[in-house]
Amino acid sequence: MDGFVKFTSQSQGRDRIFRATQYACALSIYLLRNNAERKDLVAKLKSLETNMSAGRKLLRLGNTINSIEAAKRTMRLSDRVLCLCLTAANINRALYFICDNVLWATSVGLIRDVDKESWSLNSSRCYFLSLVMSLTRDVYVVLQLMTERARDKSFKQKMETHLGESPEVAEAVVPQLDAFVFLLLESLRSHPAVAVDTLKNVCDLFIPLHRLGLYQSNAGVVGFCGLMSSVIGIVTLLQPKFTLKP
Numbered sequence: 249m250d251g252f253v254k255f256t257s258q259s260q261g262r263d264r265i266f267r268a269t270q271y272a273c274a275l276s277i278y279l280l281r282n283n284a285e286r287k288d289l290v291a292k293l294k295s296l297e298t299n300m301s302a303g304r305k306l307l308r309l310g311n312t313i314n315s316i317e318a319a320k321r322t323m324r325l326s327d328r329v330l331c332l333c334l335t336a337a338n339i340n341r342a343l344y345f346i347c348d349n350v351l352w353a354t355s356v357g358l359i360r361d362v363d364k365e366s367w368s369l370n371s372s373r374c375y376f377l378s379l380v381m382s383l384t385r386d387v388y389v390v391l392q393l394m395t396e397r398a399r400d401k402s403f404k405q406k407m408e409t410h411l412g413e414s415p416e417v418a419e420a421v422v423p424q425l426d427a428f429v430f431l432l433l434e435s436l437r438s439h440p441a442v443a444v445d446t447l448k449n450v451c452d453l454f455i456p457l458h459r460l461g462l463y464q465s466n467a468g469v470v471g472f473c474g475l476m477s478s479v480i481g482i483v484t485l486l487q488p489k490f491t492l493k494p
Contacts (some may be wrong), residue, residue, distance in 0.1 A: 261485055263307045270300035275471030305352035308345055311463060315342035325494060333385035334494065340378035347371035369460070376456035379449055386446040389492070392454035393435040393442065407431065410419035445492040 261391035273293045280286045280293075325331040347370050353359040354367075397403050409429060414462040436443040457463040484490045 259307055259310075260483070261482075262487065264305055264478055264481045266300045266304045267306070268475060268482065270297050270304065270377055271474030271478055273300065273471075274295035274467060275475055278471055279289040302352075302355065303412050305348055306356075309352070310347055312342050312345040312349065315339075315345060322494065329388050330385060330494065332354035333381045333388065337378045337381035339387070340374045340381065344371055344374035344378060345441065347374060372459040376453070376462075377455050377458060379456065383446070383453065385447045386442060386449060386492075389439075389442050390432070390435060390446070393429050397431060397438070398434050403434070406434075441490050441492045444484065444490045446476045448480040448484075451480070 273296050277290055277293050277297070280290050283290075305378060315338050319335050319342065320336060322331060322334035325334065347367050350359065350367050351364060351371065352392065354364055356363045451473040454463070454465060455470055458465050458470050
């Protein structure tokens with residue numbers, strides 16, 4: 249109970265609960281869209297989804313400053329690739345939050361004569377670029393782990409044993425591909441935070457891809473991916489060991 253209270257007392261924790269609820273509603277609406285007997289339930293879910301989205305926009309009002317401060321910290325990283333990827337991701341995230349704040353201010357009537365569609369597209373573009381840079385960081389970290397793992401003598405023996413265990417499989421599968429997949433899985437297994445962060449970013453990527461029209465899916469896929477990434481986000485807050493640093 250103490251952990252739950254601590255989790256909900258954080259603005260990030262509340263945002264992720266709201267986000268999970270929002271995308272759970274979106275997925276449920278898609279699954280029930282053709283059920284005539286559930287029209288009232290669908291209407292309630294749509295209202296709840298809208299309220300969750302509005303609540304999240306309010307909770308994110310201070311996130312622009314947080315992202316700028318994060319960008320300042322990542323600019324000091326000695327690893328140039330991590331420095332570039334994380335700084336670019338944080339800057340784009342800050343721009344995304346600016347667009348999000350303008351959309352919120354427009355929705356509550358604080359700002360008028362704003363092209364909401366244009367700001368919404370710019371918001372999705374910044375979100376997309378932020379995720380691309382975050383995924384580039386993930387790939388870079390995975391490649392580093394694989395390189396370190398491949399140099400380990402004990403791992404080389406383990407791989408040779410694996411490749412020699414099933415000769416009939418080795419005949420059907422390209423040995424180099426089998427070795428690469430084995431190395432990749434072992435590297436991710438030894439560093440679960442990298443695997444969790446990559447999975448979360450991949451799930452999130454479907455949201456701006458759909459909104460920008462770069463990859464046409466449907467509301468069900470967006471709802472499912474959003475729900476998955478939200479649950480992963482909640483897990484990383486509850487279990488910091490699954491958070492990838494820096």
